[in-house]
Amino acid sequence: MDSLILLEGVSFRYEGAGSRALDDVRLSIAPGEFVGVIGPAGAGKTTLAHTLSGVVPHVRRGDFYGSARVAGLDTVTASVVELSKTVGCVFQDVESQFVTTMVEDEVLFALENFDVPRDEIPARVDRALADLNITDLRSRGISTLSGGQKQKVALAAALALAPSALVLDEATGELDPASSVQVFGLLSQLRRERGTTIIVIEQKIMLLCAYADRLLVMDQGRVVIDGPVRRTLEQPDRLLSLGVNCPRVTTLAARLREKELYHGPPPINLDEAETMVREAMA
Amino acid sequence: MIRLENVSYAIESRELVSGVSLRVGAGEFAALAGENGAGKTTLLKLVMGLIKPTGGDILVGGASTRGLRVSVMARTVGYLFQNPDRQLFGATVRQELAFGLDFLGVAKDEADRRVGETLDLLKLDPDRAPTSLSRGERQRVALASLFVRRPRILLLDEPTTGLDYRECVQMMETVSRLNREDGVTVLMVTHDMEVALDFAPRMLALSGGKLLADGPTRGLMRDEALLKRASLVPAQMVALARRLGIAPGEADDALSLAAWVERRAGVNAKGGMPDAGRP
Numbered sequence: 001m002d003s004l005i006l007l008e009g010v011s012f013r014y015e016g017a018g019s020r021a022l023d024d025v026r027l028s029i030a031p032g033e034f035v036g037v038i039g040p041a042g043a044g045k046t047t048l049a050h051t052l053s054g055v056v057p058h059v060r061r062g063d064f065y066g067s068a069r070v071a072g073l074d075t076v077t078a079s080v081v082e083l084s085k086t087v088g089c090v091f092q093d094v095e096s097q098f099v100t101t102m103v104e105d106e107v108l109f110a111l112e113n114f115d116v117p118r119d120e121i122p123a124r125v126d127r128a129l130a131d132l133n134i135t136d137l138r139s140r141g142i143s144t145l146s147g148g149q150k151q152k153v154a155l156a157a158a159l160a161l162a163p164s165a166l167v168l169d170e171a172t173g174e175l176d177p178a179s180s181v182q183v184f185g186l187l188s189q190l191r192r193e194r195g196t197t198i199i200v201i202e203q204k205i206m207l208l209c210a211y212a213d214r215l216l217v218m219d220q221g222r223v224v225i226d227g228p229v230r231r232t233l234e235q236p237d238r239l240l241s242l243g244v245n246c247p248r249v250t251t252l253a254a255r256l257r258e259k260e261l262y263h264g265p266p267p268i269n270l271d272e273a274e275t276m277v278r279e280a281m282a
Numbered sequence: 283m284i285r286l287e288n289v290s291y292a293i294e295s296r297e298l299v300s301g302v303s304l305r306v307g308a309g310e311f312a313a314l315a316g317e318n319g320a321g322k323t324t325l326l327k328l329v330m331g332l333i334k335p336t337g338g339d340i341l342v343g344g345a346s347t348r349g350l351r352v353s354v355m356a357r358t359v360g361y362l363f364q365n366p367d368r369q370l371f372g373a374t375v376r377q378e379l380a381f382g383l384d385f386l387g388v389a390k391d392e393a394d395r396r397v398g399e400t401l402d403l404l405k406l407d408p409d410r411a412p413t414s415l416s417r418g419e420r421q422r423v424a425l426a427s428l429f430v431r432r433p434r435i436l437l438l439d440e441p442t443t444g445l446d447y448r449e450c451v452q453m454m455e456t457v458s459r460l461n462r463e464d465g466v467t468v469l470m471v472t473h474d475m476e477v478a479l480d481f482a483p484r485m486l487a488l489s490g491g492k493l494l495a496d497g498p499t500r501g502l503m504r505d506e507a508l509l510k511r512a513s514l515v516p517a518q519m520v521a522l523a524r525r526l527g528i529a530p531g532e533a534d535d536a537l538s539l540a541a542w543v544e545r546r547a548g549v550n551a552k553g554g555m556p557d558a559g560r561p
Contacts, residue, residue, distance in 0.1 A: 041446045041449060146318050147323075147440075148317075148319065148473075173443045174318070175473065176320075176513040176514070177475055177515035178514060178515055179318060203444075206476075244447055247518065248519050248536050249522065255539075255540035256540055259543075261540075261543060270518065270522060270525065273518075273522050274525050274526065277522070280543050280547060281546045
């Protein structure tokens, strides 16, 4: 299948920076993939997200090398506005993304400015607010919300646009545990129902492993591991050396393997872990 | 150490905290969890005296926060904002740490000694500019700037959000050491149930401004109805232990679960050979 996102030898150095934030990144993501991105602070994860949205190099300037294409658009020649019709982004610092002061206006704003047919708009706003369980916040001022509630508003605004690709850069950090699970469930549903390509940059390794089908591990501007989640988890020591933890179920599998009670692949979720333990005890 | 008596806080006729009563003793480590908008940060700000209750009373070290200025509170209580950039303004890490002591009027010799000790303890480079550090490092500088004042209580608002795994471990081990070795009382807002399970023996669950539950973290993570009401999800190994019918507290982490499986595998193996080991 053709790539929705294709990065060929992309390197980027921020203006005034000594080293490259991205260093020869080669990456192809097909439509409908759910990709998790993890790595230590300073690995280049946010710069990767900014490259897909066009913020790099249009807003955050610097030396850009290589080629990045998103849905056929060259991110260097296409405008940020053009790119934003294809790629919806939610970043960790939601405060800097809000353009209005009221919850409903924030979701409306993007729809009204992105050529969405007028008669579709009310239903889309309702659906996005309901999906994030924030219908009751509809008329609230954004400044009166908690950090987690603000993140939900930013996610609702991005979801309402139904972009071809969604990029979440640590956008669930302030969500309560049940809401984080719910957002990952929503992303899975979007992928299933609309074929949305999902790219999630996260430190929540357990959720990434339970929902993503592919994991990219970044370090010092490079993609150092790129593969199916389970295969990536088969190298826990390498992950740890890169500052990435494994889900606890994977750690348990490693312990059971040491005791020669388990010989199968690492589990990636609770269901698989339960099966593993029952087999180990049998 | 911290005592809340029927505390409420309302703003523009919306009640953010209602009728909360609780006590946290000296040297305790308690996690404060609950859904977004539950009132966790508000409760923390109330304890710090950054805002005053509209009902009830809060006593910190025996004194009501109503009559205390924040600058006085800061002598005994350290408040770590979720975003470290809200509390960092020094040109270097050393200046950042020294500022608070200067403000409190600590003599220069004593101040230098404390800054040196804290730099060592938290493994920080004194000459770096806080702005040049990663988020996790800035978070630790912010913690250091509190700790240098030797607070008896630390109020932490989601101290690990936005940190990578290594930074998270460093942050939490530092806090844990201050709690264990120096007896510092810790009240920590967190959404990370693994962190809560690993570090906080006690959990306070808040929902809609009310205190829903207060008890051992391991026990509360088994309470399905509570988890649902407070939008919590149990730590992964607790959830697995529950599915396997393991009694609460018996095996809640990967190591003890592996040992439990090993014992059960041994029993089952013997069960399969009824005569094994018999004379």
